[in-house]
Each structure stands twice: as structure tokens, then as C-alpha cells.
Amino acid sequence: MRFARIASGLVLAVVGLVVTAVGGAAAFWLVGPDNTVDTGEQSLVSKGLAVMTAPDLIDRHGPTLHLTAAAAGPVFVGIGQDIDVASYLGRSQYTRLIRFELPSSFDSQEMTGKVAPLAAPAGLDWWTVKASGEGKQSLAWPIVDGRYDVVVMNADGSPDVDARVTLGVEIDGLFGSCLMVFGGGLLLTFIGLLLMFVRRRRQPLPPVPVVKPLNLQPVMPYTPPKASSQPSSVRRAVGVASVVLLTATGCTAIPPKNVSQEVTTKPAVTLADGQAVLDRYAEVRARVNQTYDAKLDETIEAGARLRQSRAAAFIGRKLDPAGKDPATSDSFEDIEIGAPEFAAYPMRFVSTAKLSTDPTRGQLGVWERGNAGAPWLLTHAVFPLTAEDVPPMDGLRMPDKADMAKLPLLPQAAGANLAQYLSEGPTSKQATRFATSTDLTQVLANRAKDKQSQIAKDYISTVTDTFRPDGQPTVFIASNGEALVFLNLTEQFLQQVEPGNYANWTSGAVSAYSKNVKYYQTLRQDYLHEVALVIPPAGKTRVLAIRTQVVGGGGS
Template identity: 60%
Template structure:
């Protein structure tokens, strides 16, 4: 029995010594009071544009991730969803961290691509958390469920990253758990030593009874009844070593369970997110207000390219060309204005391009609103205003809350497919109020004014001796942008081209001598036709089947060309 106790004590003592050392090393060297275990500073270089973690490297969520980076150049570090980071770095050369080994070592993979500098990352709004500047930069982020990447690169987006990185993970209660493990190790060590060196005390041996020759009278012990015997001796209760080991093991398991094990990610690899937050969408509009007014004052289409895309950009360029021709002194430049109190409608997207819709007031037009679509082609490009119309305040606009990208089931419920609606609207505008397609639409006030103006134009032109006839033709142009409202209706943004054509009488000639058209053709003689070309932007609401006509919210046009033959 003594041999078995010594062997068990030796095992417990050795186990306790190992656990004590492990707990002490973990508590005071690996972790520390901040509950964080980190890699220490590691140098990572890339001839490409960035160092990025693989999407599956952060495959658990819950702990807080800490990242520090420094470089001889200003440095950027950020964490973003993989759908954004992959789009931003797509086609570029960069280094991907595919594995983190212990002792701390990063295994990287070089991703081939171009070395064209990227847009400065700090100016992009989709980062979950970011830091940028000279010297050491640091970020902290409670790891979320989903596919996220950590990116470190030069702050200006240039290639040739030479970085010193430290990555750490903070687990709540980790330091306390290490101390508890240390305590358990000490207990096991002490128990083992006790079993090895402390002997078990034996009960005292009773003295032998000496027989007497002369019988004595039977004595009765005090407090004992006749016939009752004295109780037998019982040794103290002793808990065996097995129970002690079981208790220590249970304590160790409880201790190590004090730290929540990071939960495995459950979100799909391909995730979606709103195209923009409300705050970021409002910041996009504010930036547009500033740059647009500067571009208008300078009539600078290059500056407009930073905030607009077609078809809006095409209309802006034409307007500047007309202004430079008809107002070279710049006396009639567009007065500064702003879009006020923008309401943001941001559908969910799982890939680029992404779009969001804004319903704003207009500072210099209290009777109008601006309804616009902003688009970002990739994660590294700016938000551009692509579609922009100005409905009257009398028009009921769809709510911005709940806008979504259409699915096939949504399209099947609409009273008309958007492509058909665009074609029928072009037929309606070409044929005028008597068009058979007019019954499909409820026109906006601006659309009625356009139809009436074209009737007046044709009437006046035909009266000219050199004009034989005049026609007006509308056609769908470009791609449609479609959203589904919270009520299930379709909100469609489309563009139409219009050519107003005048047929010249045989033997006559004509040319443009004044007005906006001279910005595109001036004093050039034509003998067959004269034409004016317009680009119109339109917003239409397509109701559900059986819920009435399609509503034209607004149609806004710009002269974009003129000439003849």
C-alpha cells in the first residue's frame, strides 16, 4: 500500500509541476494581464500592393483582434468584408497570409497581378475598422461572424509594402484562467508530495488484559446500562487518492472552461451587406454638393468625372459645352446649390457594382426634389451619381426604406417588365397624347409639358418656308436600373434618346445660327435635314399586377447634340 501511494504521489507531483510551469509561462509570458496572446513583431514584405489574410483565416468569432503595423512609409491597416477587399485588390499583385503557425510564423502566398497604384484605402467607406498615417498604427476589432480580411499596405496605395506586423487575440478571462491553472498545478504538486512523504498514522494498540485470581464484583461503567457493551474503535475517515485526483481533474476542466472557446463561423463565404450606411450615404451627397458646385463654376467636366457617371455625366458635359459657347464671359453660370436632407435607400449586395438611391430636397428649387442613383463599380472606385431626376413635390415618391435588388419572383408580380415599360414609354412620347400606349401611364407634370412643347415646336417649324415636315422620335437608351420597393412595386430608372428631325424643302438649305444648338453645329449649311438630339432621364414606378397604371415620376432632358445632312 505504501509503495502504491508513493508511485501515485510521484505522478501527481510531476503532473502538478508541469501544470504549474505551463500555467506560469502562459500567465506571465504568453498572455499577461491584458488577456491577449500575440505573435510578437514580425516583418512581412511584398513586392505587390498589400499584405492580406486569406478569407478563411479568421474562421471563428467572439474574441477581440488587435493588429499593429509600422513601416518606413505612412502605413494603412484595415479590416473589411471579403467581398469588398477582393474587389479592391482584384487584378493586383499582393501577398496573402494563408496560415499562422506556432511558434508564430506567417505562411504567405504571392498573388499575381498588376502593380498599378490603387486608390488610397483610407478614403474608402466600406472598411469595418481602419487606421492610417505615419508611425505605428493599431486597430482593435471584436471578430464578427462572416468572411473578413485584414489588410496592411502603404497608405498611398503604392506597391512595395515593407511592414512590421503584430497580431494578437484577446480572450476575456484568459489571464485569470492561466492563474487558475497555475493554482491547480500547485495543488497537485502539494498533494503528490504529501502522498510521497507523509506516513499514514495508525490507531493505538490496546493493552492486554491481565487475569486476576480473585473474582471481583462486576463494575458497571458510568452512564452505561447493564448488558450494554462499549463501542468498538473506529479509525478516522480517509479519502483515497483516486478521489483527490478526480477532484483536481474536475477543477482543471472547470478552470479551462472559464474562457469561452471562439465560436466557429456559420455565415456563408459569400455574404451580402447594404450598399452603404446612412451616414456614409449622406457623406457621399455632401461631397457631391461641394465638388459639383466647383465643377459648375469652372465648367470643368474633368472635375465632374470624380462624382458623376453616365448618363448624368453625358448631360453635364453637354451643358458645359453649351455654356462655354453661348456664355463665354461666364455671366450666367449655374448658381451654387445643394441637395438637402438626403434620405438613403441602400439595398443589400453580395458583389459589385453596388448602388443606392437618394431622395433629397433641392436648395434652389423648393417645389422640386432630387431622386438619384449613386453607383460604385468596384470597391476601389468612388461613388458616382449616374441617374438623376427632379420630381415635383406634388408627386408621391416611394419610401427609401426597404429598397432591394429584384429577384425573379419580384419581376413576375409586376404589371409590366421594365424593358417593356421603357419601350412603351418611348412609343407614347413619340406618338404624343393620342398614342395607344398612353393608357398604360400616368404622366408627370413635366412629361405633359414636354409633349405640349413638342407639338408647338412642330407647328411653328412647319410654317417655315424651308421646312417640309418635322418628326420627333424617342428610343430607349442604355441599361435600366431596377429596384423593388417595400410595397413590392418596381422603381425603374431609365434613359431615352430623342431626335427632333426637320426635313428641308428640296432646293433649300438651312443652318444653325443661334441658340444652344450652335454649341454642336454653327453656320454649317445643310440641304436635307436638321436635327436636335436630346438625352432624357426618367424614373417610373411599375405597380403590381392589377394595381393601376405605371407612374412617371419625372422626365428630365438635356440637349446633347445638333447637326444635319
């Protein structure tokens, strides 16, 4: 028995010393009272444009991640979703950290690619947290479930990153748990020493009864007392030590594993960031209108919207070379954002807003970002009357096959039908497919009036007016099942000149393209129409708004 106690005590003492050493080292060297395990200052160097963590490196959530970086020049540190970071870096050269072991062991992988500077990262709106500037830059981020990357790069997006970085993970209660492990180790050591060196007192035998010689009675043989049913001190010590260790290193102290690693979609924009996009657009648009700066215009618009703006600016320069009558600028109020979920770039969102210059109409626009490093550009914009029923922005999404199958008319067909309706006029058989709307009625009335006025001229023989779809429509599905469709139409208004006569443009917007030039065969006006319409699950298609701009003119 004594040998067993000594052996058990030796084992407990050795285990206790190990646990004490580990707990003490963790509490007073690795962690500290701030509950944070950090790497110490490490040098992260890349010939490329950034140093970033692989998407699966941050595979647990709950703790708070602390990051501090400093470099010879301005430095940027940020944390963003992998869908954005991967698009931003794209095919650039950078260094990726693929493995990290506490306290300071990194394994990296060099990603080859282009070294052309990227857009300055601090100006991008999709970072979850970010810090940028001279000197030390620090951030703290409670890690959430999902695919996130940590990025360190030069603040101007240039190559050759050389930063001194400290990375830390703060886990609530970690220091206390380490102290409990330390205390548990001391307890095990004490129990082990107790078993080894404290000798157990023997229980004395009961006294032998005295028997009188003259009264002899039979004496029962002596039976030793039974062993106690209570656990021995060794078992008790092991049990207590086990409870202490389980409490100190229980599963509650281990951050849970991420379960959203495969979720790769995100809203195109937040409400706050969407509002900031519109505010920036209004500010830049005002400058463009004052200066007719085409390059500046390209930083806020694209597609049909840019084509219309360029045409309007060209006409303005021709008809108002002194710039005495610049275009008016709007600011946006009561902004609402419809932001579908996307798994990759390009991304789009829709905005509705009231206009500061016209209380009878609102703005309805589509914004697109080609990649995570590009600005948001306005690609479609119309101004529906406030009386028009615009689909709700909440829950707006991109269509799938099931959504398209529920529509009575596909968006491409709607565009073709509308073009035919406008070309043929109110008597077109396509008219029955569309509900009456103010903008649609106005366009039809204006073209009928133009045709009548031109035919009345002696030198004009015939007039044709042809609308055609231009490009593919952009489609969104609202929460009520309606399809919100943005499309473009081109129009050529063509006048045939009577033989032996000539005609020329003398005034109006079209004269900016061809003024006082004599044409003996035709006169031509070219238009670009931006259209927004709604295709309901049942019923007629509604035209919300049409925005028209002269984009060319001339003749032959």
C-alpha cells in the same frame, strides 16, 4: 496500499509540475495582465501591393484584435470585409497570410498579378477600422462573426511593402484563467507530494477483553471494522484538481467559431457613407460648374448623367465663353439612402434628398461603384416634384425572378411603351398604360407646341419626333413591392426643309452644335432624357420625373 499512494502521488506531482509550468508560462510570458497574446514585432515584406490575411484565417469572434504597424514611410493598416478587400486588390500582386500559430509563426502565399499602384486605401469608405500615416499606426477591433481580412500596405497604394507588425489577440479573463491553471498545478503538486511523503497513521486495534477464569463465557471471534464509505484522499484530491482545471480551462474561455463564413452579401453603403458621397458630389459639382472641368466631372458622374453634364458644359462654353453665367449648384438636405445587399461588385444605391435651390423638387439618384477601389459615381439623376410619391428607401433591394414575375409590365417593355407614347403623343394607344404626371404632361405639351410652331413656317414641310429606349434600365424593388426603374430615352426632333429653301440654327442651345450653317434638306435636334418611373404590382405605371438635355444638333 502505501505503494499505490506513492505512485498516485508521483503522478499527481508530475502532472501538477507540468500544469504549473504551462500556466505560469502562459500567464507571465505569453499573456500578461492585459489579457493579450501577441506575436511580438514581426517583419512583413511583399514585393506586391499589400500583405493580407486569408478570409478563413480569422475564424473565431469575440476577442479584440490589436494591430500595430510601422514602416520607413507612411503605412496603412485596415480591416475590411473580404468582399471589399478582394475586389480592391483584384488581380494585383500581394502576399497572403494563410496560417498563423501562436506566438509568432506565419505561413504565407504569394499572389501574382499586376503591381500598378492602387487608389490610396485611406480614402475608401468601406473599411471597418483603419489607420494611416507616418510612424506607428495602431488599431483595435472587437472581432465579429463573418469574413474579414487584415491588410497592411503602403499608404499611397504603391508596391514593395516592408512593415514591422505586431499582432495581438485580447481575450477577456485569459490572464485570470492562466493564473487559475497555474494555481491548479501548484495544488496538484502539493497533493502529490503529500501523498508521497506523509505517512498515514494506522488505526490501533481494540483492546483484548479480560476474562475472569471462574466465569467462563463463550467469546465471539474478532471482526475488523468495515472500511469507511467516504471517498479516499486520493479520489478526493483527483476530484478537486479536476474541478479546478475544468474551471480554469472551461469552454467559456474559448472564443466561439464563426458561423457566417458563407455569408457573402453586404449593403452597398451605410447611411453615413451615403450622405458623405452626396456631400462630396455637391462640393465637386460646384467646382465643375465653375470651371467646366471634364476630367473632374468624370470623378463624380458616369453613364447618361455624365453625357448630359458634358453636353450642358459644351453648350455653356459655346454660348457663354467668358463664363459670366455659370450653372448653379445644389446642396442636398434630408438625405435618405436605399442600399441593397450585394455579393459582388459593381454595387449600387439610391438616394433621395431635398434641394437647397428649389423647394418644389427633390433629387432622386442612382450611384454606382465598379469595384472597391473606385469612387461612387452618379449614373442617373432626376428631380421629381415633392408631391410625387417616391417609393420608400428602407428595404430597397435588387430584383429577382420572383419579383419580376409579379410585375404587370417588365421594365424593358415599360421603356419601349413610354418611347412610343412620347413619339405618337397623347393619342397613342400606349397612353392608357401610364398614369398622368406633371413631367410627362409637360414633355408632351412642349413637343406638341414645337411641332405646331415648326409646321407653321413656310420653309418647313413636315416634322417627325422619335423617341427610343437607350440601354438597359436599372431596376430596384421597394419594400411595398413597387419597381423603381431608371431608364434613358433618346429623341430626334427632325424637320424637313421645303425644296428650294434652306434653314439654319441662329440661337438656342442647339446652335452650340451648329450655328448659322445652311441646311437644304433637314434640321435636327438630338435630346437625351433621364427617366424615373414606378411600376406597381397592380395599376398604371407612374412617371416620377423626366430630365431632358440637348446633346446634339445640325442638319443636312
